[in-house]
Amino acid sequence: MTAVAGAPAATTAQRGTHRSTKPRRRGKSPVLTLIMLVMFGYAVLPLFWLLANSSKTSADLFSTFGLWFGGDFHLFANIADTLSYNNGIFLRWFGNTVLYSVVGAGGAALLATIGGYALAKYDFPGRKLLFAVVLGAISIPGTALAVPTYLLFSQIGLVDTPWAVLIPSLCSPFGLYLMRVYAADAVPDSILESARIDGAGEFRIFRTIALRLLAPGFVTVLLFSLVATWNNYFLPLIVLNTPDWFPLTVGLNQWNAQANSGTSGAVDATYSLILTGSLLSIVPLIIAFLVLQRFWQSGLATGSVKQ
């Protein structure tokens, strides 16, 4: 059950990859179709499980078949319970996650775009070294940095504040690397040169020309960062203590830990709340993916220029 929160990310990410890499073929291949169907089932089954079980009462949860709906359809009552449990803390967590994701991922994508563009298009001393450092940074998992990050933030008094989650989320070495590679091809030097001849300042060139050419890359990085911050668990777990600042991942896991040790007191049955909460928590990510993916695909064409 704990894996539920992690599963949707893999699901959505996989779907994205398929979409972008699937070769557009004319004829139909039964083998490929079968493989696709299996993959589709693999991706969708956990989601279906989540949906089916979110609609059950606590009593049905452990007494009816897992991959189908229970006796009564209890989804809306479960949603109401989830939203109101513990003075509506779920909504607060939801808001926190949105804040961390929008500000964190948006900021990370923007910074990565600016940085990647600069690395790709400007020649300055130390450029190669800087790029090597970025490459190295990719290989350090965020989890390993969580404890040092805590110590650092503790020194400047930012522990247990939203900043402790937001600031690290703004750094995305992988996004920077991606944008550096993407900008090298997507922004032709000739356009920059002609813009300079026309008298445009560097920032204006970036804002009006480069940013548009980089839009598909930007959206890609945004999606990656969005998924990463939405599902971020370990960093907020370490740096936040007050449940009021928890994101959904940490909050839902707290509920799960509670249910798994019978510590939810004498009256609360939290399993159905966890399931419903997990379901609600992946909805925005799915919407973001569907909406942003369109920009991503249409953007691929706008980057081309006749050289």
Place this chain on the structure above:
Amino acid sequence: MRTLPSRRGVMTAGVATALSLALAACGGGSGGGATTAPAAAPSASAAVQDALSKPAELTFWTWVTGIEKTVARFQAKYPNIKVNVVNAGQSADQYTKLQTAIKAGSGAPDVAQIEYFALPQFALSKQVVNLAEHGSDALKDKFAPAAWGQVAINGGVYGIPQDTGPMAMFYRKDIFEKLKIEPPKTWAEFIEAAKKIKADNADNFITSIDPGDAGGVDSLIWQAGGAPFRTSGENQVSVTLATDPGVKQFVSTWGTLLGEKLVDPQPGWTDEWWKGMGSGKYAVWMTGAWAPNGIINSIPQTKGKWAVAPMPQYDAAKPMNAENGGSSVAVIPQSKNIPAAVAFAQWLNSDPEAVKSLNEEAGLFPATKTLLDDQAFRDAPQEFFGGQKINQVLGDASAAVKADWQYLPFQVYANSIFKDTVGQAIDGGGDLAGALKTWQDRISAFGTEQGFTLSSG
């Protein structure tokens, strides 16, 4: 508290590892906290009493749902002290945070809940206050000896016992009656009962055993009279998983049960496991006295089908029992108001009003003799259990606990590698003795790296 050390999902497995890393970083050092003033004449406990009437603000980390009600009672009685209750995460999650905050020198609470199995590592690295220096040792007689034994570490007192989990056998009355089996009084009878259940339906088991749950196996060894972990002095640790007589009894019983596939190696608290508990696939759950809430909340449809009995015995003439789970409340040296923190921890867990509230409003199984021996507590019928007075069984189970069990000063790490060693053997129905030896070797290797002097057998 009522958690078993490994009762957690995918996410916390990583956390446990990270915690051991954090621990490794700490290296058992002093943790940089303020040291408590040497007990200045008789004033230590007087200072604690005085603190109750002075203004103070305390932060209390706990994950017990419903404990706010008990804390509210404290505030009503001592309005000068403001207590902020923070749920900073459960068990290993909270320990990770606590140790990071202690190491960072700021951000730790004044008072924190710490399970018995994790307390020694906080105590030996001086990350919690020695409450004996503040007069808390005077409370000793109020608590069940087994509970006090868990907080009295290395000559000091490092927490106030909050709740306990004496082991008991929760069983499906309906299944036992249908198959005309008496609840087993000895482990030999238990194996016979297991065979009958298996013979009736090959898909059913007398019980399950969680391959990831070190705490569960520790409890079974403890109940067999074992004492495989010993710490003496600051850094002498002995691990005798290969030679301890209690471990051998555990291996013989559970090796048979696993070898003949009479028990199901199945992680607890999962969807599948709860389904098995609800459907009658498992007839018995041997666990701590905190279990009823879990059953009532998770499988309400089994109302009236459960009963509770004492644990099966190796020697029925000398009944012996163990704890599973349970936790204490400790004071963190970083606190700016240690006397008030000590006063709060003492009141919360020993005042009769508080203890009653913890039991009734937060659902904790008591650690104090006052409540364990209270007639009203013992005679309260439990409706879900068909009106059985379960507290009589559980109270007796508490009295029978063998009090000399010790956990390792790095039990959190040891538990994190349980699944890869003993868990493998449980899963494969294989060589328990060999796996326990492997566990011992890895525990010893880690302990040596941490600067402990290990002896093993």
